[in-house]
Amino acid sequence: MSYTLVIHGGAGNITPAIMNATQEAEYTAALHESLKAGNSILKNGGTATDAVIAAICSMEDNPLFNAGRGAVFTKKGLNEMDAAIMDGSNLAAGAVAGVRNIKNPIRLASEVMLHSGHVFLANEGASEFALKQGVEMATDEYLFNQSRYDQWMEIRDTDFTQLDHKGDNLKGTAVPDTGHKFGTVGAVACDIHGNIAAGTSTGGMTNKRFNRIGDSPVIGAGTYANNATCAVSCTGHGELFLRAVVAYDVSCLMEYKGLSLHDACEVVVKDKLVKLDGEGGLIAVNARGDYELCFNSAGMYRGMCNSEGKEMVAFYK
Amino acid sequence: MSYTLVIHGGAGNITPAIMNATQEAEYTAALHESLKAGNSILKNGGTATDAVIAAICSMEDNPLFNAGRGAVFTKKGLNEMDAAIMDGSNLAAGAVAGVRNIKNPIRLASEVMLHSGHVFLANEGASEFALKQGVEMATDEYLFNQSRYDQWMEIRDTDFTQLDHKGDNLKGTAVPDTGHKFGTVGAVACDIHGNIAAGTSTGGMTNKRFNRIGDSPVIGAGTYANNATCAVSCTGHGELFLRAVVAYDVSCLMEYKGLSLHDACEVVVKDKLVKLDGEGGLIAVNARGDYELCFNSAGMYRGMCNSEGKEMVAFYK
Numbered sequence: 092m093s094y095t096l097v098i099h100g101g102a103g104n105i106t107p108a109i110m111n112a113t114q115e116a117e118y119t120a121a122l123h124e125s126l127k128a129g130n131s132i133l134k135n136g137g138t139a140t141d142a143v144i145a146a147i148c149s150m151e152d153n154p155l156f157n158a159g160r161g162a163v164f165t166k167k168g169l170n171e172m173d174a175a176i177m178d179g180s181n182l183a184a185g186a187v188a189g190v191r192n193i194k195n196p197i198r199l200a201s202e203v204m205l206h207s208g209h210v211f212l213a214n215e216g217a218s219e220f221a222l223k224q225g226v227e228m229a230t231d232e233y234l235f236n237q238s239r240y241d242q243w244m245e246i247r248d249t250d251f252t253q254l255d256h257k258g259d260n261l262k263g264t265a266v267p268d269t270g271h272k273f274g275t276v277g278a279v280a281c282d283i284h285g286n287i288a289a290g291t292s293t294g295g296m297t298n299k300r301f302n303r304i305g306d307s308p309v310i311g312a313g314t315y316a317n318n319a320t321c322a323v324s325c326t327g328h329g330e331l332f333l334r335a336v337v338a339y340d341v342s343c344l345m346e347y348k349g350l351s352l353h354d355a356c357e358v359v360v361k362d363k364l365v366k367l368d369g370e371g372g373l374i375a376v377n378a379r380g381d382y383e384l385c386f387n388s389a390g391m392y393r394g395m396c397n398s399e400g401k402e403m404v405a406f407y408k
Numbered sequence: 409m410s411y412t413l414v415i416h417g418g419a420g421n422i423t424p425a426i427m428n429a430t431q432e433a434e435y436t437a438a439l440h441e442s443l444k445a446g447n448s449i450l451k452n453g454g455t456a457t458d459a460v461i462a463a464i465c466s467m468e469d470n471p472l473f474n475a476g477r478g479a480v481f482t483k484k485g486l487n488e489m490d491a492a493i494m495d496g497s498n499l500a501a502g503a504v505a506g507v508r509n510i511k512n513p514i515r516l517a518s519e520v521m522l523h524s525g526h527v528f529l530a531n532e533g534a535s536e537f538a539l540k541q542g543v544e545m546a547t548d549e550y551l552f553n554q555s556r557y558d559q560w561m562e563i564r565d566t567d568f569t570q571l572d573h574k575g576d577n578l579k580g581t582a583v584p585d586t587g588h589k590f591g592t593v594g595a596v597a598c599d600i601h602g603n604i605a606a607g608t609s610t611g612g613m614t615n616k617r618f619n620r621i622g623d624s625p626v627i628g629a630g631t632y633a634n635n636a637t638c639a640v641s642c643t644g645h646g647e648l649f650l651r652a653v654v655a656y657d658v659s660c661l662m663e664y665k666g667l668s669l670h671d672a673c674e675v676v677v678k679d680k681l682v683k684l685d686g687e688g689g690l691i692a693v694n695a696r697g698d699y700e701l702c703f704n705s706a707g708m709y710r711g712m713c714n715s716e717g718k719e720m721v722a723f724y725k
Contacts, residue, residue: 182651182684188621189530208569209620210650213506214531216619252525302533303526304505311628311653333527334499336628336656343660367499 092283093398094133095380098125098146100156101274102326102372105390105406115406117155122394122404125149129280130396139280139288139322140178140201147174147197147290150276154236156392158276159195160229161236162294164243170234172294173308174200179287179316179378186308189214193221194229197292200308202226210310214302243297252296252303274392275307277324279316281376283398289314289322289338295329305329311339318378320345321352326391327364327371335359335367341375352377356385409600410715411450412697415442415463417473418591419643419689422707422723432723434472439711439721442466446597447713456597456605456639457495457518464491464514464607467593471553473709475593476512477546478553479611481560487551489611490625491517496604496633496695503625506531510538511546514609517625519543527627531619560614569613569620591709592624594641596633596693600715604695606631606639606655612646622646628656635695637662638669643708644681644688652676652684658692669694673702 100122110118129146133139151159162170174196175186185204188211193199202224203212212220221228246252275293282288291307291314306313306329313329315338316322323338337359344355356375364371365387372386374393384393384405394404417439427435446463450456468476479487491513492503502521505528510516519541520529529537538545563569592610599605608624608631623630623646630646632655633639640655654676661672673692681688682704689703691710701710701722711721 177651184651189533207618207620208647209618210647211621211626213619213621216506216617220618300533301524301526301537302530303524304528304530309528309626309628310650311626311656315653330525330527333627334494334501336632336653339628339653339656340660343657343664347660347664 093380094283095281095376095382095395095397096126096129096133096142096146096278097374097376097382097384097395098122098278098393099324099326099372099374099384100150100276100392102386102388102391103274103370104388105392107407110406118392118406119404121150121153121155122392126394126396126402129278133280133282134398136283139282139286140176142280142282143176143278143288143290144197144201146278147276147292148195151195151197151292156276157274157294158292160234161239162234163239163297166247166298166300168243170294172196172292173304174292175308175310175314176200176204176290177288177310177314177316178204179318179322182317184210184310186211186310187213187217188304188308189302190217190221192228192230194227197290199226211308246298252298275326277326277374279322279324279374279376281378281380285378287316287318287322287376287378289316289324291324306332306337309333311336313338315339315342317342321375321377323373323375325371325373327388328369331364331367331369332371335364335369337364337373352381352383356383360385360387410697411600412598412693412699412712412714413443413446413450413459413463413595414691414693414699414701414712415439415595415710416641416643416689416691416701417467417593417709419703419705419708420591420687421705422709424724427723435709435723436721438467438470438472439709443711443713443719446595450597450599451715453600456599456603457493459597459599460493460595460605460607461514461518463595464593464609465512468512468514468609473593474591474611475609477551478556479551480556480614483564483615483617485560487611489513489609490621491609492625492627492631493517493521493607494605494627494631494633495521496635496639499634501527501627503528503627504530504534505621505625506619507534507538509545509547511544514607516543528625563615569615592643594643594691596639596641596691598693598695598697602635602695604633604635604639604693606633606641608641623649623654626650628653630655632656632659634659638692638694640690640692642688642690644705645686648681648684648686649688652681652686654681654690669698669700673700677702677704
């Protein structure tokens with residue numbers, strides 16, 4: 092039986108001009124490590140859901156990515172993280188928004204899916220649930236990252252928020268391109284049982300305020316999985332992805348319009364999102380193991396591996 | 409030019425057996441009042457978005473409904489409210505989750521849509537934004553309601569949460585049917601300019617914990633609007649509506665499969681949701697002023713009016 096795993100580490104202004112050889116080597120190693128974590132589960136007959144969690148945990152534990160240990164800072168200097176997981180075999184889903192001091196938010200999302208009776212928990216309430224479930228916590232020191240902190244310091248006294256991989260900001264006025272490129276992480280997988288799953292984890296936008304929630308933890312927007320169609324994880328300008336209900340849109344184009352996985356992803360990312368000025372990308376698989384890595388930005392940290400021994404990582408177009 | 413306004417005040421186990429003549433008269437008056445508030449805007453050439461807000465504010469201000477003044481109590485004895493609004497003319501959207509001491513959460517959702525640069529704010533952060541925008545606050549006393557409090561007292565020492573209009577609870581063990589029937593509120597409208605909008609507002613589930621977020625404030629799940637297809641507001645078992653991405657599903661069935669508004673609503677509510685055991689209903693309009701009031705539960709508080717002078721309210725099948 093065959094399996095497929097696809098991952099992303101964020102999309103945006105990722106070009107050879109902003110990456111040196113050391114950085115390229117670091118990201119290459121990090122993406123291979125994430126693929127290895129998921130692959131070891133899939134090759135032993137594990138579930139797509141478990142592989143997605145393992146691949147995402149690997150990236151959450153790596154300060155290179157804007158999730159878990161590498162999460163960016165809010166306006167108040169906090170790390171507030173969002174994550175979601177969905178199991179395409181039964182449409183079970185779990186999500187958390189604005190959680191602090193959680194080592195692996197994707198594991199907390201999984202606990203929500205399996206043990207809360209709910210789908211979506213937020214802020215202190217989600218942390219209280221994490222305590223109850225014995226989910227591993229992390230100190231502020233563990234989650235501290237100097238480059239994220241430096242980037243926050245540059246804009247903390249403004250009203251600007253900063254997207255991953257963008258040299259400008261949401262108010263349209265340029266802020267210095269810090270060169271600190273980072274991103275939301277996600278994974279989608281098809282296991283040997285023919286089940287698929289999707290997960291996404293993020294620290295959101297640097298200098299974000301007001302407990303802003305992006306698309307990552309919203310089922311249908313940043314994350315969606317259904318064995319009958321596809322599993323999708325998104326990364327990009329969350330507000331636009333929320334309004335476009337991106338992940339479920341890919342699924343509906345397949346289910347209702349009969350598009351292939353490839354065509355559905357292309358329509359959503361390169362036509363519909365572009366018209367909304369929604370920069371970013373997504374990864375997707377279906378239950379046959381077909382996969383897509385699709386983005387309308389300059390680049391996307393990404394990788395895939397499968398049961399045929401194929402493995403690749405890439406950054407640029 | 410023609411216009412249409414449709415409202416709901418929650419779906420569930422609403423039957424003649426649980427309503428007396430006084431209650432029927434109160435709900436009838438409340439629904440007519442909401443329709444009147446929205447109608448007065450639409451007949452004067454106002455926008456669908458403004459009519460939706462006015463109709464929802466009327467229900468938020470009425471303790472009969474589980475939104476605003478009538479919001480239910482959480483496990484900690486608080487009123488935590490969710491709301492969302494979407495403008496089908498430009499796909500702009502705003503939503504808040506877990507907000508306290510806000511008189512009209514739907515107005516705060518509108519402020520998020522228009523002035524935050526974001527789509528979705530939660531908890532204390534959303535309240536901070538409300539303060540900044542000068543959104544009207546309300547005291548705990550204003551939001552206190554004896555019947556909601558009594559219902560909470562009956563289950564506060566359990567782990568149970570209680571859905572609107574249900575005599576049982578989410579853990580499957582029956583709790584006494586208190587007879588306190590109430591519900592999430594919502595409105596959809598088509599204005600004389602041919603624009604449509606949708607909004608939803610709720611107090612969520614009695615005795616809810618962990619800052620649980622249901623479908624109401626999630627764009628695509630409980631609320632969605634797009635001039636090209638439909639405007640939809642949902643009410644029901646939120647977790648199932650989240651997993652089924654209900655509101656956007658109606659839109660996709662129209663856009664990608666060519667279904668009529670009527671057929672799309674029927675497929676989603678009476679086939680797909682039933683298979684998921686997702687009890688509830690929705691209201692919908694399109695830009696031609698066609699409308700639907702569709703539910704798979706025993707009843708739904710609902711009403712509609714239009715530019716032809718038609719006006720109706722109903723509770724039961």
